[in-house]
Amino acid sequence: MSRIQTLHRGPLRENQMNIGIGSIYQYFEILNITNIPDVVPESHTMYDSLDEYVSQKLPVADILKTVQFGGIIEVQGIYPKHFELVFDKEFERGELAEVHFYHRPTTRKYNVVRPRFFYNNIRKNLLSV
Numbered sequence: 001m002s003r004i005q006t007l008h009r010g011p012l013r014e015n016q017m018n019i020g021i022g023s024i025y026q027y028f029e030i031l032n033i034t035n036i037p038d039v040v041p042e043s044h045t046m047y048d049s050l051d052e053y054v055s056q057k058l059p060v061a062d063i064l065k066t067v068q069f070g071g072i073i074e075v076q077g078i079y080p081k082h083f084e085l086v087f088d089k090e091f092e093r094g095e096l097a098e099v100h101f102y103h104r105p106t107t108r109k110y111n112v113v114r115p116r117f118f119y120n121n122i123r124k125n126l127l128s129v
Contacts, residue, residue, distance in 0.1 A: 025078060025086055059101035059117050066119075066126045076129045080116045083129040095122050 041047040066073060076083060090096045099117040106112050118127045 025082070028077075057103055057115065059099050062099050062101070062117065062119070062126060066124075069124075072125045074125055074127045076127055078129050080113060080129050083116070083118075090120075096120055096127075099126070 041050050044050050046053065063073060078086065084091065087096055096118050099119055101117070103114065106114070116129055118129065119125075120127060
């Protein structure tokens with residue numbers, strides 16, 4: 001596929017053809033976490049400040065509360081705006097709600113998409129997209 005342009009709350013287009021969001025995420029794979037290799041903080045170039053840096057980007061209190069009460073955290077491999085479109089019915093029914101938390105806004109021109117977090121009121125788990 002060549003370059004895809006996302007239209008505001010509408011269909012995706014490639015060379016003037018509509019591409020449904022559903023067709024992009026039609027096939028998915030659930031990864032077993034045991035297949036992800038362990039990495040120690042010292043492997044990172046900024047290992048001494050990594051915990052503090054990452055904590056700024058996450059809703060730490062919500063994560064801790066979810067785990068404390070036996071919930072799970074799902075990491076969804078989906079672009080945040082696409083998540084809203086794919087799960088629009090769940091949002092309308094009140095099954096999903098965004099977790100709002102403060103994080104410093106970026107001033108960068110690139111790499112500006114930040115993870116977003118949603119709470120599933122039915123399954124009582126936290127979703128990261």
